[in-house]
Each structure stands twice: as C-alpha cells, then as structure tokens.
Amino acid sequence: NAGVTQTPKFRVLKTGQSMTLLCAQDMNHEYMYWYRQDPGMGLRLIHYSVGEGTTAKGEVPDGYNVSRLKKQNFLLGLESAAPSQTSVYFCASSYPGLAGERRSYNEQFFGPGTRLTVL
Amino acid sequence: DAKTTQPPSMDCAEGRAANLPCNHSTISGNEYVYWYRQIHSQGPQYIIHGLKNNETNEMASLIITEDRKSSTLILPHATLRDTAVYYCIVRVGWDDYKLSFGAGTTVTVRA
Numbered sequence: 001n002a003g004v005t006q007t008p009k010f011r012v013l014k015t016g017q018s019m020t021l022l023c024a025q026d027m028n029h030e031y032m033y034w035y036r037q038d039p040g041m042g043l044r045l046i047h048y049s050v051g052e053g054t055t056a057k058g059e060v061p062d063g064y065n066v067s068r069l070k071k072q073n074f075l076l077g078l079e080s081a082a083p084s085q086t087s088v089y090f091c092a093s094s095y096p097g098l099a100g101e102r103r104s105y106n107e108q109f110f111g112p113g114t115r116l117t118v119l
Numbered sequence: 120d121a122k123t124t125q126p127p128s129m130d131c132a133e134g135r136a137a138n139l140p141c142n143h144s145t146i147s148g149n150e151y152v153y154w155y156r157q158i159h160s161q162g163p164q165y166i167i168h169g170l171k172n173n174e175t176n177e178m179a180s181l182i183i184t185e186d187r188k189s190s191t192l193i194l195p196h197a198t199l200r201d202t203a204v205y206y207c208i209v210r211v212g213w214d215d216y217k218l219s220f221g222a223g224t225t226v227t228v229r230a
Contacts, residue, residue, distance in 0.1 A: 004162075042206065042220025043163065058217065090162050108218060110162025 002026050004111035006091050012117045013081045021076040021114050023091030031094045032074035033058070033108065034066060036087040043090060049074055081118045089114045123207045128225040131201075137194040139224055141207030144188040150210060152183060154192045155218070156203040163206065163220070166192065197228045 007022040023032065030051050035043040035058075045058030049068040063085060065077045074093075078085060092108040124142040131137040143152065153168040167174055167181045169190075174181045180193040194201055206223040 040222075042222060043218070044220070045217050048217075059219075088160075092162070107165040107168075108163075110164070113160070113162055 004091055004093055004109050006089075006111040006114050008114060009112070010115045012119065013078075014119050015082060017081050017118075018077070018079050019081065019116075020078075021089055021091075021116075023074045023076070023093075023111060024072055025074075025091075025093040025109070026072065027093060027095070027109065028071070029093035029095050029109070030071075032068065033092040033094075034064070034074065034076045035090045035092065036060065036085075037090060037113075038087050046076065046089075081116075083118045085116065086118045087116060089116060123209055123221055125205075125207050125221065125224045127222065128227070131194075131197045131226060131228050133199060133228055133230050134196055137197040137201065137226060137228070139192040139194075139205050139207075139226065140189065141192070142189045143207070143209045146187050146209050152181065152187075152190050153208040153210065153218070154179070154181065155206045155208065155220075156201075157206070157223070158200075158203040163218075166205075197226075199228050199230065202226060202228045 004025045033048040034046040037043045044060050046064050047055055047058050047061055047066040049055045052071045055066045055068055067075045090113050091111040094108045151168050151170050154166040155163040156166055157163045167176055167179050169181045169183055183190045204223040204225050206220050208218055
C-alpha cells in the first residue's frame, strides 16, 4: 500500500514552460487535493476534486489547471510557468465517510511533495 | 472558518509531555478542531480531531475547554522524532474540504 505518491519529486523549469504534476493514490479515496507551500508558510489549497471527472477551485487557483480522469489520479498542470509558482506542491486524498459514520472524519493523507523551481 | 492563534515556537525536553496551546475564540458550534503536524520537508500528517469532548489516540490527547474557545494538544512522552511544525485547524465537519493551514507552532524536542 503506497498511499499517496507524487511524480516528479523535483523539477526546474524556465519561465513560460509547461509541465504536469501527477498524484496517485491507492486507497480508493473519493476526494483529492493540490496544495502549495511557500517558504515559512502554511499550505494553501489550489484545486480539489470530490470525485472522478469533477474538479473545483481552491484558495489560489490562478495559473493552474487540474484533471481527474481516473479516481486514483489527480493531475496538476502549469501551462506557462512563472517564478511566482516556485514552491513545494503537495497532493492529498481523503475518504469522505458514509452516512451514519462519524461525520467529522475527513482525515487527509498527504504525498511527499514536489519541489518546483521556476527560473 | 474560525481563525486560530498558536505560539510560533516552543521547546520540549525528550521524554517529557509537550503541551501545545491553540486559541480559536470565534469557533462556531459546528466546527471541529483538527491537529496536523509537518516534519521537515514532508507532507503534513493528521494527528487528532475533536468537537467538544476530550479525545485521545495513540499519538496524542486533545483537551478542549468547555467554552470551546481554546484547546491543547498533548504529546505525552515527546521524542526527537516529534520535532515538527504543529498546525491547529478549525473547520466544519465532513462537508468542508479545505484545510486552512496557518503558520503553526514549531516544536523542537531536545535531548
């Protein structure tokens, strides 16, 4: 059981280049999330998905696109990278629980992160 | 979501209990208190959560005041591996997808 994995672990881009970050989870979770973390700060939500084929904007969505074509994968795309997108990107997934379960349960499981530098 | 206030840093001796405070004076009746931690360069890790009753699991205990305006995370026997940034987060239950991370408390466990 690998949990949440992210590819790649490190990447350096030039301004204007594009790339896709891949997140995969093997826990059959419905919900998946992309966060970014800048130095000395907490995580900020970029986009999230509550199921296959659905995505929604988070707190800082500008400059990013996402896709959830398969339940286990959540892709984050940068169409034209900018230096302001230099950050560590974390993916997470969670299980929303079933009706009748303790409804507060929504523990998020995080991947190891991708360090992206845009020059 | 209610805003939380945590001390920026604290030290703890190895083997002793670490008590991490969190103020959330504007918490609503349907908001839960969650704690996560982030060990250097790793993704955050869930620790515990609660609504109004005290909670305990294999990692920690969560004490919530009766008026719910503050809480304390207790690591009963801190080890060097507990050195991390600890985040106190309040959010509505399972319908709220967002985790709003503040700056957290940097806990350093010393031998």
